[in-house]
Amino acid sequence: MLKLIGVSKIFAGNTINEKLALNDVSLSLAEGDFVTLVGSNGAGKSTLLNVIAGVFPPDGGRIFLDERDITDLPEYQRAGAIGRVFQNPLQGTAANMTVEENLVMAWKRGQRRGLRKAIHFKERAWFQEELKKLGLGLEDRLTAKVGLLSGGQRQALTLLMATLTRPQLLLLDEHTASLDPRTAEVVLNLTCQIVNEQKLTTIMVTHNLEQALTVGTRTVMMHEGKVVLDIQGAERKRMSVLDLMNLFEKNSGTSLKSDRVLLAAK
């Protein structure tokens, strides 16, 4: 399904600030894999998602999506296959446009856009139905500007927009991190529900080690641009948060004691 072979990315190359953000990363996802991706700050998690989505090209290695080499495709040409939700709720929606306008743009994901009228009666009814499933009352606010919605509502809307056309791959970059705990739980539950219903292949970045083990089907840990842990199935089931932390320390050779990961695990 998704295959990364020896992907690397260097920021600020040939300067004293040079940083090897991705160091020869190889990773292979099967159809329907739901990966939780963890790692300390600067481990390369977001860089990995950005390279997969095509925000910037990798400096080495190849990326395949469904046997197709997408390494050299610009971001907008990959977008038809890849749905994304960002950490910042403001990033995934257009604030000055209405809920239905945002949805209809997502519905045309990766398709040719023409000079047809964008919103029709039929779509409106369907959008209403989809919004109702979110359970946030957005079905009555189709013509409200998105900027008027709360962060949680916007993030749920972004999630719906990312999955409206059933993308081949869903990338979630800490999409619940900037929400309050209650809203974060609502959005996370919605995520699991949608991913399970549509059987989406998904990568979700999280800072919460417990979430990393309980959500999804597979856990990948990164450190300093490398994949240091990749578990699934029975091995993952036996793992506790403490085990995961110890494993991380053993793999990366550093202590987590002062890291944000530790705080997030509590």
Next chain:
Amino acid sequence: MLDALTGTLEQGLLFALMVLGVYLTFRILDFADLTVDGSFTLGGAIAASIIFAGGNPWLATVVALCGGLLAGAVTGILNTTFRITPLLSGILTMTGLYSINLRVMGRANISLLRADTVITRFTSALHLDPAYGTVVLGLIVVGLVGVALYLFLKTEIGLALQATGDNEQMIRALGVNTDRMKLLGLALSNGMVSLSGALVAQNQQFADAGMGIGMIIAGLASVIIGEALIGTTTLRRTIIAVVCGSVIYRGVLALVLRLGLAPTDFKLLTALIVIVALASPQVKAWWQKGKQRQKGVSPDA
């Protein structure tokens, strides 16, 4: 008095096409496009040259519009292909256009006195009173362009264009080539601006190399005035507001002229209007902060 009123309406409507162009780049695309000063003159220069040479005025107006499309596309290519900043891209095109406009006209100005223009043709074809010919033509053209702009912005491409100005990262993640959208928006915008220049030149019966100077600020002032007085709740309302803003702006200028201000001071006045409009939110914030301090309430509380 009535003369002054129709004069204001004429000017307001013909310049409204330019203001709609400025609205498209400045507000919708969030792109401060300075090409406008050059493309407005370009429209006047092309139309005047063709008419002066005996060409069909309708054809001259259409060619002027196409010239504007091209000028906008040049700015778009500078910005999207060569990654030159929006401000500089516009200034570069504008500067280049200054020479091109002189080349097109072959001299610094062209008089169209007693020439056959779209306005004289339109007026005689419909047997209108010459005093109102321009107003009627202006209403029709602005109506058509305004409705076309509204309908276009509601199409699939139109929404993608709006989103490019609103949240570029998001719409790119939905599969839109945002560079192409910017190119399209800039071309359409400057096409409208050139059309405006062509009609203004035919109405005032001359074109000169300096007729576009300060046009971007006049456009901004009109957009700001219209938005402030009429509102921006829906797209339809905003487009109407922008057209009204253009008429009101010309009205204010006419009024100030009557009060004895020299026409050469217009540009300063326009700049002041825009400065006041853009600075007022900041001044309001200081004012409120000051009031809170007087009451002994800290702003954080």
